[in-house]
Amino acid sequence: MRRPLATLAAAALAAALLAPAPAARAADPPANLALTGTATASSVELDRTDFVAAHVNDGDTATRWSSKYQDDNWVQIQLARPAKVDHVKLTWPNACARDFVLQTSLDGRTWTDVAALQRDTCPRTDVIDVLSDEPVGYVRMQGRKRWAAYGYSISEFEIWDGPPAAPAPTLGLIPKPVSVTETGAAPFTLHKNTRVLAQGDGAQAPADYLARLLRRATGQKLKVAENGRGPAAIIIEVGAGKGPEGHEDEGYTLSVAAGEIRLRAATPNGALNGVQTLRQLLPQWVESKETVDTTWTVPAVRITDYPRFAHRGMMLDVARSFYPVDEVKTYIDAAALFKVNRLHLHLTDDQGWRIVIDDPAGNPSGIDYGLLTRVGGGTAMTERGTEPGITGFYTKADYAEIVRYAGENGMTVIPEIDMPGHVNSALHSVPQLNTAGSQPRPAAGQTTVPHNGTGSVGYSSFDANSAVTYEFVGHVLAELAAMTPGPYLHIGGDEAHVTSHTDYVRMVDAFTARVHALGKTVVGWNEYASSALPQDDAVVQFWNGDRNAVANAVKNRGAKVVLSPAANAYSPQKQDSRQPDGGTWACGGPCGLDRHYNWDPGTYIPGIQESSVLGVESAVWGEFIRRVPQAQYYAYPRLIATAEAGWTPQAQRDYGDFKTRLSKMGGRLTVQGTNFFPTADVAWRTEILAPAVTTATGRPSGATWTVTAPGKAAADLGAVITWNDGVRETPAPVTEREASIPGMRVNAAYTVTSTRSFDTTGVYTGTLTVRSPGEAPVTGTLEVTVR
Numbered sequence: 001m002r003r004p005l006a007t008l009a010a011a012a013l014a015a016a017l018l019a020p021a022p023a024a025r026a027a028d029p030p031a032n033l034a035l036t037g038t039a040t041a042s043s044v045e046l047d048r049t050d051f052v053a054a055h056v057n058d059g060d061t062a063t064r065w066s067s068k069y070q071d072d073n074w075v076q077i078q079l080a081r082p083a084k085v086d087h088v089k090l091t092w093p094n095a096c097a098r099d100f101v102l103q104t105s106l107d108g109r110t111w112t113d114v115a116a117l118q119r120d121t122c123p124r125t126d127v128i129d130v131l132s133d134e135p136v137g138y139v140r141m142q143g144r145k146r147w148a149a150y151g152y153s154i155s156e157f158e159i160w161d162g163p164p165a166a167p168a169p170t171l172g173l174i175p176k177p178v179s180v181t182e183t184g185a186a187p188f189t190l191h192k193n194t195r196v197l198a199q200g201d202g203a204q205a206p207a208d209y210l211a212r213l214l215r216r217a218t219g220q221k222l223k224v225a226e227n228g229r230g231p232a233a234i235i236i237e238v239g240a241g242k243g244p245e246g247h248e249d250e251g252y253t254l255s256v257a258a259g260e261i262r263l264r265a266a267t268p269n270g271a272l273n274g275v276q277t278l279r280q281l282l283p284q285w286v287e288s289k290e291t292v293d294t295t296w297t298v299p300a301v302r303i304t305d306y307p308r309f310a311h312r313g314m315m316l317d318v319a320r321s322f323y324p325v326d327e328v329k330t331y332i333d334a335a336a337l338f339k340v341n342r343l344h345l346h347l348t349d350d351q352g353w354r355i356v357i358d359d360p361a362g363n364p365s366g367i368d369y370g371l372l373t374r375v376g377g378g379t380a381m382t383e384r385g386t387e388p389g390i391t392g393f394y395t396k397a398d399y400a401e402i403v404r405y406a407g408e409n410g411m412t413v414i415p416e417i418d419m420p421g422h423v424n425s426a427l428h429s430v431p432q433l434n435t436a437g438s439q440p441r442p443a444a445g446q447t448t449v450p451h452n453g454t455g456s457v458g459y460s461s462f463d464a465n466s467a468v469t470y471e472f473v474g475h476v477l478a479e480l481a482a483m484t485p486g487p488y489l490h491i492g493g494d495e496a497h498v499t500s501h502t503d504y505v506r507m508v509d510a511f512t513a514r515v516h517a518l519g520k521t522v523v524g525w526n527e528y529a530s531s532a533l534p535q536d537d538a539v540v541q542f543w544n545g546d547r548n549a550v551a552n553a554v555k556n557r558g559a560k561v562v563l564s565p566a567a568n569a570y571s572p573q574k575q576d577s578r579q580p581d582g583g584t585w586a587c588g589g590p591c592g593l594d595r596h597y598n599w600d601p602g603t604y605i606p607g608i609q610e611s612s613v614l615g616v617e618s619a620v621w622g623e624f625i626r627r628v629p630q631a632q633y634y635a636y637p638r639l640i641a642t643a644e645a646g647w648t649p650q651a652q653r654d655y656g657d658f659k660t661r662l663s664k665m666g667g668r669l670t671v672q673g674t675n676f677f678p679t680a681d682v683a684w685r686t687e688i689l690a691p692a693v694t695t696a697t698g699r700p701s702g703a704t705w706t707v708t709a710p711g712k713a714a715a716d717l718g719a720v721i722t723w724n725d726g727v728r729e730t731p732a733p734v735t736e737r738e739a740s741i742p743g744m745r746v747n748a749a750y751t752v753t754s755t756r757s758f759d760t761t762g763v764y765t766g767t768l769t770v771r772s773p774g775e776a777p778v779t780g781t782l783e784v785t786v787r
Contacts, residue, residue: 030086030162034077034139035059037159041075043068045151056157064093067143067151074142077157082106082135086162087774088128090141095153096122099145104130105138121578121741122147125680127774129718166776167685172664173280174338174640175647176657177305186258190214190296196224200239202268207236209408210275214282219291234261234278236271243270244306250341251306254278256298270306272410273339277303280337280668284708285689287672293691309601311562311615312646313342313414314639316631319349319425320381320622321389325398327628329405334632334674336409338643343406344414344490344617347394350424350452350460352380354393355415357479365432365468369475375429382453384581384624386744389453399483407485414523415480418492419473420499420507424452424460426472433472437463439498455623458497464506473507474514481518488539489520493528505531512538523562529553539614542605543570544586551607560614561605567591568599569642571620572634575677578741581624582634593679597641597655616646629675633744636669636676637662659683667708670749678711678739678746686712686770688780694787697761701784703754705768710746711739718771719752723764729754733770758786 034057041053045066053075055063067073088102099118103111115128130136139159143152173180196214198207204226211222243266244251252265252274263278265271281299285292314335316323323331332343347354353376357369373393380389394402403413419426424440427433431447439461440449452459462469480489491511496504508524508531515522516534523539529549533540536558540550544566553559566573566586573591574582587595596618602610618639620631644658659682666684669676678684689706709717714733721729733750752768767781 028162030160030164032158033079033083033085033161034157034159036080037077039065039075039077039157041065041067042073043070043151045069056154059156061091061093061155064153064155066095066153069146069149069151071143071145073152074140075152075154075157076108076138076140077159078108078138079136079159082137083161084134085130085132085136085139086160087130088139089156089158089160089774090126090128090154091156091158092123092125093153093155094123094147095150096124096147097141097143097145097152098147099143101142101144102128102130103140103142104132104136105140106134106136108138111140116144123577127772129771129773160774163771163774163776166778167663167683168660170660170664171281171299171301172661172668173277174658174661174665175644176652176661177277177303178649178652179304181302183257183300183302185300187297187299188256188258188261190218190220190298192220194220194222195233196222197233197235198224198226199235199237200242203236203238203271205268205408206238206263206271206275209272210234210236210278213279213286214296217286217288217290217292218296235263236275237262237264238266238268238271240266242266244304247306249310251304252277254301254303254305256281256301258300261298269341269410273305273307274303276337276339277305284664284668284671284687287668289673292689294689307339307647308649309613309615309646311342311617312340312643313344313562313615313617314340314635314642315344315346315564315617315619317346317349317620317622317625318354319346319418320351321385321626322352322354322380322392323390323628323631324392325394325401328402330628331631332406332409332411334636334669334672335639335643336411337668337672338640339410339647340639340643341410341412342414342615342617343402343411344416344619345402346416346418348376348417348419348425349422350456351389352376352391353425353429355399355480356393356395357476358396360475365471367430367432367468367472369430371429372426376425379425379428379451380453381455381623383455385626386624386630387626389622390626396483403483403485412486412488413484414486414488414490415484416490416492416523417476417480418494419511420462420464420469420504421458421460421494421496422492423462424449426462427460428452430472432468433462435463435466435468437461437465437503458495461496461499461503462507464499464503469507470510473511477511477514478518481515481520484520487521488523489515489518490523490541491515491528492525494525494543496527526550529559533557533559541617543619547605548607550605554605554608554612559612561608561612562614562617563601563604564617564619565599565604568596569616569618571618571631571638572623572625575634575638576680576741579677580742581744591638593638593641593682594655596638597645597653597658599645600650601645602650616642618642630744632675633677633746636674637665637679637682640665666710670708670710670746675744676710676746677741683775684710684712686772686775686778688768688770688778690768690780690782692783692785694785695758697759697786698757700755700757701786703756703766703782703784705752705780705782707733707750707752707768707770707780709750709770709772712747712772713738714750716772717750720769721752721754721756722767722769723756724766725764727756729756731755758784761786
């Protein structure tokens with residue numbers, strides 16, 4: 001017996017969502033019925049005993065069943081006794097099915113098709129609703145088409161008799177504060193007459209920041225006043241002695257009660273950190289760029305908080321593929337929420353030069369510095385990626401605007417001019433730099449080297465024996481120092497493979513001395529750790545290689561350390577093997593979210609004290625990444641993990657707890673418009689916005705629910721609207737953007753709209769219930785006033 005799949009699925013979903021649950025069911029935890037069942041299969045790969053069917057229900061994801069090499073293969077589980085089945089979960093470690101059918105049977109002879117699925121990623125996990133009306137005796141995966149030449153492989157075949165319990169409540173705060181107490185008192189509610197009060201020098205900017213954020217989403221005026229009193233006030237105090245003792249630079253305290261929110265800090269940066277925490281305590285809809293009709297409440301809490309490390313950074317490679325100013329601002333906007341406070345711009349590389357440098361008054365070599373952007377600003381990566389690299393450059397006004405906007409969001413800009421290697425773009429642009437010892441060499445009859453848009457590294461170098469090199473670098477650094485109010489200049493120093501050690505040290509020593517003379521602190525990648533760094537005025541940024549050299553720079557030169565170890569902080573290393581693009585060299589495979597979270601920056605460099613660690617930094621490189629949405633997809637949520645590694649005390653960090661908080665953050669990122677990878681081992685939560693509606697009789701009400709469901713396809717969301725007068729609807733959720741791992745995009749929020757009209761006046765309540773396979777149903781209720 002085979003029933004039409006769509007008919008069966010719709011009937012099962014409606015029955016499950018609309019039928020009242022047995023009173024005792026909620027108290028019974030769901031059980032995996034497969035564990036007590038018997039697994040059999042149509043074939044076993046190479047007849048090996050370590051691939052037999054029994055491995056699919058042994059509770060061990062390290063074992064697997066594998067079939068022979070043809071499409072028509074199946075594996076099934078006979079339950080210990082017939083039972084109703086809620087959902088099935090199939091874990092494919094590799095050799096997935098591209099096309100398969102999930103079937104059920106009572107007797108093992110007559111089968112019913114529950115769902116036919118086609119999937120475009122592997123490995124993966126499939127969760128499939130069964131929602132059986134009658135007891136089931138057998139469940140089968142019937143293959144139709146393999147992933148590749150091999151057979152099918154399933155490590156776990158789980159059969160659940162009920163949905164899991166609803167996830168436990170969480171404030172969802174990231175980074176996790178040092179101390180949080182939920183008082184249990186009534187929450188604070190934002191009203192139309194709420195005012196933000198800025199008290200003390202430095203309170204105005206964070207107060208304005210909060211008010212701008214709230215006005216956009218709430219539609220309320222939210223006036224900012226200096227001092228004074230007012231009903232239901234949000235008070236931001238900044239001044240000496242107001243922050244946590246010993247942590248005045250960036251610490252804050254936050255107390256929320258029914259009648260008042262009070263944020264206290266010793267500095268504006270500390271107050272801004274507190275504002276970001278308050279932002280996360282508000283409903284996720286506060287991230288909306290349009291006014292949202294909802295109740296704006298903040299739970300009653302007491303928080304004392306401050307960072308573990310001073311440097312919590314993110315690097316954006318704008319050299320290989322350019323990001324215009326508005327895209328840099330978008331990247332800043334998302335990261336500010338997590339108290340990231342450094343923006344490292346990789347401005348130059350072999351593929352392009354992205355910052356204007358003016359000609360000096362004295363110019364012995366007659367260099368036309370405008371060529372750097374006229375020529376180098378017009379080149380980029382040409383290999384890999386969804387399109388050729390984006391060309392362009394920042395004018396001084398552009399750069400000043402980035403610095404201003406970053407500062408408004410609590411970030412210091414660190415500009416990087418990468419040298420003495422990674423300089424092909426400079427050599428391609430400026431003839432005078434192509435001296436006898438520079439590499440590569442121009443072709444016969446040419447004055448500059450050709451542009452190289454490949455991902456090759458280590459083949460270019462300045463000439464250590466040419467005065468032009470030092471003249472050029474000295475002027476570029478002086479121009480950059482004048483443009484940069486922050487204390488740091490980054491000179492790169494990595495992967496200078498064709499530069500002799502003697503030449504490398506000679507150039508790097510001159511460059512670091514120049515930065516020091518300009519009154520800035522020099523930063524460089526860890527290859528430069530063995531040079532004569534300015535005493536007590538240098539930062540070594542570790543990415544890969546000799547940790548002992550970094551430790552020696554700390555001990556001998558008083559250097560500080562920023563940690564960006566590739567396995568723990570680099571994008572775009574793959575974060576999941578389902579991603580078709582991305583590196584695997586750093587981890588010998590994907591560098592997942594767990595790798596970015598589960599490390600200790602305080603002990604990473606052997607033989608130094610934690611006080612010598614300035615902080616951590618997440619790095620997005622641009623070999624194949626194009627535009628901010630792709631950069632975000634590879635950076636998030638791993639950048640969030642790095643932000644917590646830099647903020648929260650090590651003893652308070654736990655990956656399981658982090659994933660719980662992150663699961664709530666997914667909806668906020670969706671509303672914000674941040675494109676992130678929906679990590680498979682995070683149980684991303686579904687949340688519903690249900691605004692009230694007023695309509696007239698005889699017209700469709702237009703009642704609309706907004707649903708955030710990260711990583712869910714429309715087909716994964718079953719929606720039923722139940723009205724208080726007994727009318728039921730089963731509308732389809734709609735989204736502007738479906739999720740696609742190959743397409744590097746997460747889904748946008750869904751909308752569910754009622755088509756119902758009302759013939760009589762009154763107030764009606766409609767409850768939307770959304771069910772995703774293998775998850776507890778989520779509901780949202782709204783009122784429709786009919787006049």
